[in-house]
Amino acid sequence: MADEKSSLLPRILVIDDELAIRRFLHTILSNEEFSLHEAEGGHSGLAAAAAFRPDVILLDLGLPDLDGIEVIRRIREWSQVPIIVLSVREREDDKVAALDAGADDYLTKPFGVGELLARIRASLRRTLQQAAEPVFTSGGLTLDLNLRQATVNGVEIPLTPTEYDLLRLLVTHAGKVLTHSQILKQIWGIAYQEQPHVLRVNISNLRRKIEADPSRPRYIVTEPGVGYRLKIIE
Missing domain, CATH: 3.40.50.2300 (Response regulator)
Structure with missing residues (x-):
């Protein structure tokens, strides 16, 4: 036994x-x-x-x-x-x-x-x-990968195509630290790997839409000097 x-x-x-x-x-x-x-x-x-x-x-x-x-x-x-x-x-x-x-x-x-x-x-x-159905939930945040739909506390959040791709990347690696370079390469391509300001602007816009207090983010957490992590919240 x-x-x-x-x-x-x-x-x-x-x-x-x-x-x-x-x-x-x-x-x-x-x-x-x-x-x-x-x-x-x-x-x-x-x-x-x-x-x-x-x-x-x-x-x-x-x-x-x-x-x-x-x-x-x-x-x-x-x-x-x-x-x-x-x-x-x-x-x-x-x-x-x-x-x-x-x-x-x-x-x-x-x-x-x-x-x-x-x-x-x-x-x-x-x-x-990752092995389960393509609906991710963390706290009040939900992303349906089939419908390409994000909701916070049941309210649908309108996202631009780039914001959706960014959130999807973070969600599919939830709990994992993604470096600035990794995110820039995946979302914008190799030519943008040395342009972190592009990422900062889009993270800021995304936080304004999904965070109750963007200055104290609950979901998208900054790893100083390294990148970002999407927290898994029970």
Whole structure:
């Protein structure tokens, strides 16, 4: 029975060379009823990702044999499993590099247990939502991808084609940080990747339509110096 229960638990792969961090994560994640697998290097982590087929990967960037950015790139060649980076690197360009390589989220060590668990659950919910019907709901915000219709608290919100495409991109990656470059490339094309003011203007317009208080956004959250995240609200 224990093995059967374990097989039903969400699978978390921890790739980190620090034994103390792995023990800490093992304790808190086991208590939250996750099935855990550990790897202490980049190459062993890649092998474990292929064999263990985790639902979420927690990845350190400073691995002894292979940089974490390269690990992300190699995983993204064959899998879209959520990857949450846990790293002492706190510079904005390190975060952007990891996210542009394909990471879903980034937490700087030391991190709070509650914050980590919230990010893991958001990643798991996003995976489930992507496999479900194309109607996304977060708090009072709903986006029907079939009807191309957005509502807030049951009231339809008129969006321009660009605003809809922007909201759709954020929704289909809800809970995940999208960098300025990623959003600009997806919505406006490669030629606009170095024009962040275009994105800021459109985010501001979108917030005015869907947020009760655009100066204190509830849905579209700014990750300073990095990009934006659409929050998943119960």
